[in-house]
Amino acid sequence: MEYILEMKDIHKSFGPVKVLEGIDFSLIQGEVRALLGANGAGKSTLIKIVGGVHSQTSGEVFLKGGKVAFKNEHDSKSHGISIIYQELSLVPALTVVQNMFLGRESAGAGGFLRKKEMYREYERICKDFDFDIDPHTVVSRLSIAKQQMVEIMKAVSWNADLVIMDEPTTSLTNNEKEGLFQIIGRLKEMGKSIIYITHILEEVFRVCDSASIMRNGKLVGSYDIEELTKAKITQLMTGNADSRIKDSKDYHYADYTAVPVLELKGVSRGNVVRDVDMKVYKGEVVGLAGLVGSKRTEIINLIYGIDRKTGGEILVNGKAVDIRSPQQAIAHRIGYIPEDRKNLGLILDQEIYKNATAVQVSRFRKHGLLNRNQEIHFAEDGVKKLGIKISSVTQKVKELSGGNQQKVVVSKWLGQDLDLIIYDEPTKGIDIAAKEDIFRTIQDFSSQGIGVIFISSDLEEVIRVSDRIMVIRDGTAVCEMENRDLTVQDIMNKIFNV
Numbered sequence: 196m197e198y199i200l201e202m203k204d205i206h207k208s209f210g211p212v213k214v215l216e217g218i219d220f221s222l223i224q225g226e227v228r229a230l231l232g233a234n235g236a237g238k239s240t241l242i243k244i245v246g247g248v249h250s251q252t253s254g255e256v257f258l259k260g261g262k263v264a265f266k267n268e269h270d271s272k273s274h275g276i277s278i279i280y281q282e283l284s285l286v287p288a289l290t291v292v293q294n295m296f297l298g299r300e301s302a303g304a305g306g307f308l309r310k311k312e313m314y315r316e317y318e319r320i321c322k323d324f325d326f327d328i329d330p331h332t333v334v335s336r337l338s339i340a341k342q343q344m345v346e347i348m349k350a351v352s353w354n355a356d357l358v359i360m361d362e363p364t365t366s367l368t369n370n371e372k373e374g375l376f377q378i379i380g381r382l383k384e385m386g387k388s389i390i391y392i393t394h395i396l397e398e399v400f401r402v403c404d405s406a407s408i409m410r411n412g413k414l415v416g417s418y419d420i421e422e423l424t425k426a427k428i429t430q431l432m433t434g435n436a437d438s439r440i441k442d443s444k445d446y447h448y449a450d451y452t453a454v455p456v457l458e459l460k461g462v463s464r465g466n467v468v469r470d471v472d473m474k475v476y477k478g479e480v481v482g483l484a485g486l487v488g489s490k491r492t493e494i495i496n497l498i499y500g501i502d503r504k505t506g507g508e509i510l511v512n513g514k515a516v517d518i519r520s521p522q523q524a525i526a527h528r529i530g531y532i533p534e535d536r537k538n539l540g541l542i543l544d545q546e547i548y549k550n551a552t553a554v555q556v557s558r559f560r561k562h563g564l565l566n567r568n569q570e571i572h573f574a575e576d577g578v579k580k581l582g583i584k585i586s587s588v589t590q591k592v593k594e595l596s597g598g599n600q601q602k603v604v605v606s607k608w609l610g611q612d613l614d615l616i617i618y619d620e621p622t623k624g625i626d627i628a629a630k631e632d633i634f635r636t637i638q639d640f641s642s643q644g645i646g647v648i649f650i651s652s653d654l655e656e657v658i659r660v661s662d663r664i665m666v667i668r669d670g671t672a673v674c675e676m677e678n679r680d681l682t683v684q685d686i687m688n689k690i691f692n693v
């Protein structure tokens with residue numbers, strides 16, 4: 196049997212830190228193989244070796260039987276490997292079509308792929324994906340979901356033999372996901388091989404033939420999909436026989452007798468957000484359910500001073516406020532864990548502890564000087580509470596795995612004196628076992644009387660953490676439900692208005 200890719204006894208260290216230890220990983224033609232493991236297990240590092248981003252400390256890589264050692268990303272690409280990285284790699288200032296064909300302008304016969312061909316090719320790919328974006332749109336103007344789609348289309352259009360996808364669906368709508376799964380099916384029929392990294396186990400059973408599971412830099416094993424169940428995967432990932440996830444809420448701290456910590460009265464922004472009424476009480480967790488694109492984040496942007504409302508009133512602790520910036524929101528004791536961690540939540544080039552203390556830096560200042568030890572102590576506390584996998588809080592955030600970066604965003608708000616905290620898709624990229632760590636922070640805030648707004652596209656999560664659930668559709672709140680014996684189906688019915 197010929198392997199398309201074969202990795203033998205791969206080791207990788209960053210300085211003294213061992214990240215991969217003796218990994219054997221192989222893939223045959225036409226196989227769709229899931230690569231699974233907890234946050235920080237080493238998945239992205241392994242595929243970055245295939246992509247020529249990192250080189251292994253020791254071990255060998257074979258492509259179609261021939262030994263390879265890629266010098267850089269371009270080298271890997273020219274060997275027929277196409278990768279969608281976890282961190283999107285589009286150039287924000289270029290248009291969609293420019294991004295799609297970046298780096299292969301020379302593919303055409305005359306040295307350059309002709310413009311007309313590029314647009315024709317683009318149209319063809321869009322049709323394949325049932326996707327409709329003007330090719331002239333500058334990428335920075337697209338939502339993260341759309342950018343992710345462009346990234347996927349770009350990777351697939353390279354016509355590679357091996358396509359690797361590192362958490363490709365984190366921002367996609369269900370329709371877009373379905374589109375991707377169909378494409379994967381078609382690629383497979385064409386004899387392409389695919390490595391698929393995800394934390395959403397339903398996707399594994401939907402598209403993969405087999406799965407390799409990693410734990411702490413080692414390979415636990417490779418399995419045919421028929422041998423696996425969700426519970427077995429979780430157990431293999433964590434090494435824990437009993438790593439069941441709770442599925443219902445078992446605490447209630449909402450105080451409906453006091454003035455709401457937050458109230459929206461008929462809040463609008465043009466046609467985007469329309470006439471929204473909302474109340475969040477002390478210690479209450481309000482879940483916002485809705486489709487991707489239902490404008491939940493747009494509502495939050497008005498509360499947080501990122502956008503300006505054009506109508507209605509926002510009250511904090513019963514008083515009308517006019518919040519014009521995130522700084523003012525923080526001054527009103529409102530915290531925010533944004534969906535877009537790379538642009539809004541973190542400074543990747545800074546140390547973990549600097550990021551962790553960024554929103555409450557005055558706490559660590561005395562006589563104008565920052566107390567670095569206190570900052571470090573605070574950051575270490577967050578690391579412990581959230582089980583963040585790092586070697587030291589003085590590491591740069593960009594060195595962390597995707598899921599662990601997300602946890603740093605959450606850790607910033609721990610121990611803050613808040614009245615309200617907003618979680619926008621906080622479990623994106625978080626492994627199934629570690630989700631509980633995030634949920635525990637919600638419980639902690641709630642038990643201290645802090646109101647919580649929780650946004651997630653995963654309705655099971657919304658049911659798991661909320662006291663009350665509001666359904667948002669097309670920029671407006673369409674209904675509100677006590678979270679008592681609600682099922683995913685109940686909420687779906689409201690979302691789709693059936």
Ligand SMILES: Nc1ncnc2c1ncn2[C@@H]1O[C@H](COP(=O)(O)OP(=O)(O)OP(=O)(O)O)[C@@H](O)[C@H]1O
Pocket residue numbers: 209212214232233234235236237238239240241281584585593594595596597598599624626
């Ligand atoms: N450039 C680097 N320098 C130091 N450590 C690194 C670097 N890149 C990755 N690591 C470490 O290697 C480990 C594995 O990270 P990796 O990104 O491969 O995890 P992952 O399995 O992809 O996790 P996730 O599911 O969170 O994306 C992590 O502990 C991470 O901090």
Ligand SMILES: [Mg+2]
Pocket residue numbers: 238239240281361596597598
């Ligand atoms: Mg990763």
